[in-house]
Amino acid sequence: MIDEATELERTLEALLFLSPDPVAAEALADAAEAELHEVVTGLERLREHLEFERRGLVLRELAGGWVLSSHPEAEPAARRLFARPRTPPLTAAQAETLAIVAYLQPVSRPEIARIRGVNAESAAALLLERGMIEEAGRSQFGAVLYRTTDLFLRLFGLASLQDLPDPSAFDPSPELEEELRERLLRAGEARAGGPQAPDEAPPGA
Amino acid sequence: MSAPSPPLRLVDLELDLDVFAGPFDLLLTLILREEIDLLEVDLADIVISYIDHLESRGELDLEAATEFLVLIASLLELKSRLMLPGEELEELELDPGEAAAELLERLLAAHRYREAAQHLRERLAEQAGYRFRSVPLPAFLRRAALPAARAVYAPERLAEALGELLTFPPAVDVGHIPVSKVTVAERLTHLRALLRRGAFSFDEAVARADRVTVAVTLFALLELYKQGELSWTQEEPFGHIQVHSPAAESRLERAG
Secondary structure, eight states: OOOOOOHHHHHHHHHHHHOSSOBOHHHHHHHHTOOHHHHHHHHHHHHHHHHHTTOSEEEEEETTEEEEEEOGGGHHHHHHHSOOOSOOOOOHHHHHHHHHHHHHOSEEHHHHHHHHSSOOHHHHHHHHHTTSEEEEEEOTTSOEEEEEOHHHHHHTTOSSGGGSOOGGGGSOOHHHHHHHHHHHHHHHHHHHTOTTSOOSOOOOO | OOSOOOOOGGGGOEEEOSSOEEEHHHHHHHHHTTSSOGGGSOHHHHHHHHHHHHHHHTSOOHHHHHHHHHHHHHHHHHHHHHHSOOHHHHHHHSOHHHHHHHHHHHHHHHHHHHHHHHHHHHHHHHHTTOOOOOSOOOGGGOOOOGGGOOOOSOHHHHHHHHHHHHSOOOOOOOTTSOOOOOOHHHHHHHHHHHHHTOOEEHHHHTTTOOHHHHHHHHHHHHHHHHHTSOEEEESSTTSOEEEEOHHHHHHHHHHO
8 A cells, every 4th residue: 555645746746747848857856845866756656656546647757857648548538539649650761760870879871871771861851850860960971960859768758768678689580690691601602603502492481 | 875976076086005006986885895994094195195186187176076075074084983992892892701791790780770660660659648748838837947057158248249239330431532523524624625725734734633633634635635636745754745736736747
């Protein structure tokens, strides 16, 4: 059983209700005239309270601050009452471009194109327009560099970039990697036309 | 290039280079078929041969010259590109093992970020159910936290910038620009009046006049000379200028 909310928790809840953007714990501590550690504890307790009581609001730590949002359970109803969500899904090209910017930032467009093997121009332009990435100076060769924005963190439910999973999690399995290597070598030998080229069928898909 | 062309005018240009001897258009063909390495062709020699060719003919056919310029410019561009270390060339120089390793590295990176992209898309879809207040705080509730603001510029900096804008710039001194008070037409009238009384010296015409008036009077004098209304004599540089009517001059000549 969780105790009744303290005065600090009530204050924090009110402040978060009023604020449309994530608020840093430090700013909340200044406003509530409380110690930072008290505020952090208060926020955690408020989050537990909302969760335990299965309330319609969720307290979330996003983009370096704290913010209240509606519970996903309410989404169908919210959709009937309000406009449809403002974030249409990303296309494959946009998502790939965004993933490269997120993990390798700051990164230039030519670099993105090199990794993807195809041009990233229109995808980058759309991500810029949607405010998920922004310019971050120039590379030594004069190409515009990109980084992700706070809106990106918020849209993807991340408190900070550290919350992104380790990219090695997405590496192909050793078996797949071995298969790719095999296929490449065989293609190379076939092109060289050497007598040692194995005379066997290509690996079945 | 595809149109059935009239006989190539450059066909007459015979070359004798280190790597090739023969007509220019054959050289072009061989280069395009990669039977001759452009890197080994000395383009400056071709230009010199062409200039010699022009000289021997003694005439410049503009169309042929244009054609040559276009061709030689394309060759120069092609050659300069070949000389630059391009990406493609580098790849060609890799041995098959290295090339495969490099390619594998790229495939793996592409695979990694494709998977990461898939993860991001799923994450975005998961987040679709969370909505935030989308209205900013009303103005009366907003409060700029002044104590939290840190001074970046000294206030004097602002005052200075504004101060400069508010002061009137000093009036520009135009004293050195002479105000033209005298016109050529006036001086023409003046000279004609003097001429009617007979010969006169230029010094008389500009007695007590300022520099501008002297200059304008000289213009008027030249103008009248051009019209044939007067003539003058001057014995030596910087000497007196005696002005008289042309009729008087002819009388003088007859007398002399």
